[in-house]
Amino acid sequence: MNAKRVYVHRSRMDELVAGLSARLEQAKIGYGLDEGTTMGPLHQSAQKAFVEEIIQEAKDAGADVREFGELPSDPELQGGNFLRPAIVVDPDPSLRVVTQEQFGPVIPIIPFDTEEEAVAAANDTWAGLCGSVWTASPEAAQRVGSQLVCGYVWVNDHGATRLDLRAPFGGMKQSGFGREQGIEGVRAFQDTRSIATIDPEALAAMAH
Numbered sequence: 135m136n137a138k139r140v141y142v143h144r145s146r147m148d149e150l151v152a153g154l155s156a157r158l159e160q161a162k163i164g165y166g167l168d169e170g171t172t173m174g175p176l177h178q179s180a181q182k183a184f185v186e187e188i189i190q191e192a193k194d195a196g197a198d199v200r201e202f203g204e205l206p207s208d209p210e211l212q213g214g215n216f217l218r219p220a221i222v223v224d225p226d227p228s229l230r231v232v233t234q235e236q237f238g239p240v241i242p243i244i245p246f247d248t249e250e251e252a253v254a255a256a257n258d259t260w261a262g263l264c265g266s267v268w269t270a271s272p273e274a275a276q277r278v279g280s281q282l283v284c285g286y287v288w289v290n291d292h293g294a295t296r297l298d299l300r301a302p303f304g305g306m307k308q309s310g311f312g313r314e315q316g317i318e319g320v321r322a323f324q325d326t327r328s329i330a331t332i333d334p335e336a337l338a339a340m341a342h
Contacts, residue, residue: 135264135286135294138235141252144245151200151223151243158202158219165211173203175215176238182215185238188230189220192242197231198223227255235261249278257283262306266292283307 142150166174176182193199201220206212219239222231232242246252256265266288267278279287285305288296297303302316313319 135292137241137266137292138261139232139256140241140243141246141256142243143252144247147224147243147245151221154221154243155200155202158221161203161219163203163216163218164206164208173219173239176217177215179215181237182217185217185236185240188234188236189222189240192222192225192229192231195226195229197225197229227258233259249274253278253281257281260308263309264288264292264305266290285309285313 162172164171199222201218203218205216222242225242262284264286265282265284267275268290269275275289299315302313302318304313
């Protein structure tokens, strides 16, 4: 459910990159249970290697990759699965940082010029679990949100902790099938029984 790609209108691109950069510059990377830590390690070395690989791939392709924060200096944490958070500004859409789930602290920021372009790009993926629309216009939120091919769409919000448990939840495309939560989720635990009865007079008429 974490955001994997951010699409922003070209006119707001610099503003968003600057704001996100300012936030990430404050990141404190370290042991997850230490007070003040805002970003802990990845769960395993193989995942760290994958995320490092797709970041390096973006750099090698000439993308604008910006990394923030400092790795832990504590000797006891050396060799841990720590990575600095990074954003990739306006990358080639074929790069794996765009096409695959990163499951790490890196996200591409991709500009668009028209609403139709943004919707098409957002839907151009094998996945379809969650998405979000950020706008001051309720009409635009409804219009764009209804075109996103995913199972759950937030408006001006995003994240697992923001799910409304009254609403059905589940993905589209290769993000799974079926629904949980809401009335659809209840029905998933039910078995439907059909009972067909035939009027005796109608049965007699059929026999003739």
